[in-house]
Amino acid sequence: MVGVLAPGAAAPDFTLRVTPDQYLSLRDLSGKPVVMTFYPADWSPVCGDQMALYNQVLPEFRKHEAELLGISVDGAWCHEAFAKDRHLHFPLLADFEPKGDVAKRYGAYRMGEGVCERALFVIDRKGVIFWSYLSPIAVNPGADGILDALEKLPAVVTS
């Protein structure tokens, strides 16, 4: 089995639909740490829903100037309805066409099922993967690993 991209690898750039009429590229966020969370599907049923948790932890991510991106193979309209229903305050990217293409490049695609893995990446300000984690698909990995990684990120070099 091929694992998720490991620390030290350059984070593959991508351009994906973030709303039905807008696109977002990873390179647009250059200079900021980026937290990418691949997840299998919108509309997860429980209180412990991973996206609900990250939504709540968002102010902590922002303290590290980090941008949070959710990504799944759901389409932009589905994402829009999901984000509205759950009051999500961060972008959800649609890895929809070609389906799962970005997830595949991050080693975070489940071939048989056609969905993203539950995988986390912290990308540093220069676009290099600083930390990654592949969670068992049924387990919400929480946010402790992400916050630990953001704390360990080298501080911004000011000149």
Add this chain to the structure above:
Amino acid sequence: MSLLRIPVTPADHVDGPNDAPVTMVEYGDYECPFCGLAFPNVKLAQKRFGKKLRFVFRHFPLTEAHPFAETAAEAAEYAGAHDLFWEMHDGLYANQDQLGLTLILGLGRALGLSDLGLRDTIAQRRYAAKIQADFLGGVRSGVNGTPSFFINGEKHAGSYSYQELAAAIDAHLQAVPAR
């Protein structure tokens, strides 16, 4: 396995003796229906283990999903400032199907709390910093949803059914040398 990173301190809401051999910490949300389902199971466990169990409750409100979770947590803290935390806590969970301002203010009155004081606390979010500190401490300990339990510092991997909670507490009791 996740470990509890924030030790239990006098600032916590504690039910049971401080020298109990087993401490169970719950991270909960007053509006989370699963916490509501876990509530009677915790009570049963407290009844069964008596002085051998110290129970601690910390706030983990998912306020974006649950509009009354934070208000309820504020009310519990306000009651706690008057040594009535557990009375409010129990009232909130026992009546969770009616959770809202009417219930919260009604519980406050029934406990003899100042109506104005409770309203002001809610309006000013007087305990927001404490509630947020509970939440973040939980996040750093790997809490990924509610309810989450830590038994003697280890995240409880099983369900919150009475049987599984009691079995986990029992296992820790066996591991502690008798005194």
